[in-house]
Amino acid sequence: MTKKITCLPEEVITMILKDKRVSIEDVVNFQTTCRKYHHIQLNNKFWEKKYYQRCPTAKKKYNKEKQEKIFNDFKIDFKEEIKLSLEYIIKIKQLQHMITVMFENNLSDSAIKILRSQLNFSLEHYLCTIAKNSMLYYFVVDELNRIISAKQLWESSCNLTSIYDLGIFFRRLKQHRVMYKTDKYMNMPKEKQLFERLFTIAIQYFQPHVSYSAIKTWLDEIAKEVLSRLKNIYPAHSIFSTPDDQFFIWRDNKIDDNYWNETEARQIMNVLEEFVFLDLKDHKLLKFDIEDKYIDFISEFVKKYLFSPVIYDNVARRLGIRCVLRRKGWLWEDVVITWKPKYDTVDMHNVEYFYIDEDSSQNYPLNIIRGRRDDIHHYPICFPSIIEWIFRTIFIDKLLKINITSYEWEISILKRLFSGERDITIKPMTVLFHAVHQNGSIILR
Template identity: 30%
Template sequence: MFCTFALSYFAELSDIYAMTTIAHLHIEVINIILCDESISFKDIMSLAFSCKKFYNLLTTDNAFWRKKFYQRWPYLREEYDEHLRLENKSFLEQVKAGVKCKKELWHYLSLMCIHQRFGKLADFDVDFTHFHSLFDPDKSASFMNYYFFVNELTNFLTDPPMKSDFRLTLCIKKLFLYLQRYRLKKKMHEFLNYPEKQQILEKAAFILAQWYQPQKCMSYLYVSTSLQKIAEQVLECLRKENPAHSIFSISEEQLFLWADNNIDDNHWNSIEGRQIIESLCKVLYNLDFRKAIYKFGCRRYILQYSYIDCVLQDKIGTTIILATIYHSVARRLGIRCDIIFHKPNMDYLLCWRAKYHTTNLKEKECFCIDFRRDEETVSTNYCPTINSAKYGINEYTKESPVKVMTYMNIDLYLKSEPKVFIRQSYQELRSLINQIHL
């Protein structure tokens, strides 16, 4: 009898809900349904045009379109969100622009595939003139188009269809590389034209890491956040050892200023400066940062040792990238130290002095931050610290950020195996090296 009653009850509920349409649902429920990844832009606009209520509802909800926008173009968030927030643009309009870019991109790719089929691809893309006009702001295109194109190509390369055409994949890789090189050349020129105070070394290292890893989706936010976390650990270590240090009375605004700008002198006296450097060395030692060791005659070179994003993750790197990490963390704590190339030792050193603009000879004394612990000494209890006598440096000339960037690039280029690069990009690499030297 209970079963009969239950069946009758559920039958009545079914009749009631059968009469309910989507128009009767609460707006939050509708929003949840439409935010599902399976619901396309076309589906949403079809619903919007079904009645005035939905049209007014769906075309004015910027938060909803923001969610759908990043659902469709997830790689745009870091580069793109700040511009939209500052300009207060409608995300619905950005969705429309993104759909238009997608159509233009796939139309251009179809033309590339046709030319490749007839063996004319080399002539077709000599300068990418038509495609360039679709995303270059200098040619009246929206700056946002570049990010749409990169995101679309990245989606294909990271998750290609099961039956993707070989010619199409080849064209996509070629176009993606062209876009990346274009953007990085602009970033390079911007960096070289910054005042020296804003030529931050980790930015230089990141640009070069992007150049040599063109198909990797990278984030400068990861690099800057990783360095900031190390700086915070140094502060924790310093607080335990020297709780009365003056840095703990510094404002957050000052710390942010040091993070984004090179500093011309130390902000501490000799004793407090040493205390920060000793804490820095101790933290990076405990985090197991160390120099990579290469065996003579071994052709296999792991390029990851020269990419700052990989070194921050794996803790093993070349001396110049390790020096950059030490330098970048020290700068965030008000410490100026300089990377120099030490010819007698044929390696990079990190030099520090208590004061740089002083007539006091004692404060002008040079020291080396001995950071070059390698994999062979990893099991020892030796912790790198300040060393004055080991390298015999009494005076040195500071290397500019652009010069250090040149060192980074030459280090990467000379140690890279030829097969790392595709043939078409060789001349571009040569031109980039020339630009850096200039």
């Protein structure tokens, strides 16, 4: 005789509800079917599992150790987090619906002006709130992306304006997140404003699951490999008597000068240069965990631009060597590593520099251009020029080369944001409500 589900113990029902094929909505609907199910105790661990099932970005970003810390130390109420996330999704969809109704009802100009102001304020408030809460942000980003993809794939007669609106909301949310993260970066002490943090902020716009801790760990592993090679060549080097605490200080802070004398500094730099510019391209440490539709040009970026010279600079700092990244001329064809034995003055006269000639057909070391500061025009790389370089050199050029032209507008906004034109973030949705009629349909621009 077949048993009814009502005969199953609560533990078995809970196991069934944990299955990834059972959605959050299914769980809620199931609990409303009768009083017995309504009182089933679904603990925080259950809702944690449902959160990560629904939010692949957070699952990618947080490894098991981080997930345990969030659960045990941060005391996140996952049921409330899910509830809040879904409420914001509903609010955003309601705003999108209001936009459609506003134009379909042919309201007067004065009425549209009032509604436009109200919608601007409400949307910006929602997006800003979401962007400042990581758990909420990842959930909403994944949910919006899922809604947009589903509409495009399955609704042949769907409202294209609706997709367009939600797409703008999606990109605006990511821009708010970038602004929030950049503001946090700029408010950090100067010694904490490290390049790898900026790189993480930039790349997270396209791939939110990439974490700073992952990039930092990756650079740490490169530093360990360089130390291992250094020990084989220069076993008596003073760095091997350096306490661990000192390495942590170098890793987490900018340094004002070289820790070593000139001879020992050059020994480290020689080993570091050969590894980064020659061996790292085929080394296991290149297994950089970045997975989504941008993997091709991001991987190309890591291989080409992070090798020369950013990896070198960040690993050198971890080993007590101070370098300064500069750009050659006013253009950005080459980013140059400059170095001098002592930084006791600001004088850049006779400073050594080197960089890879990307157009050279030679292999390392013949593709390295070396010289002194006197025979080349160098210009400092500083915020926001670092970010401008990342977006102009990598994201804009690479995206356009692979024909992702739909991102031209969004990246132009990002360039302005990182260039300091912050007013674009105060009134960003003004671009949204310029409506024109095309073939009887309303297109929002």
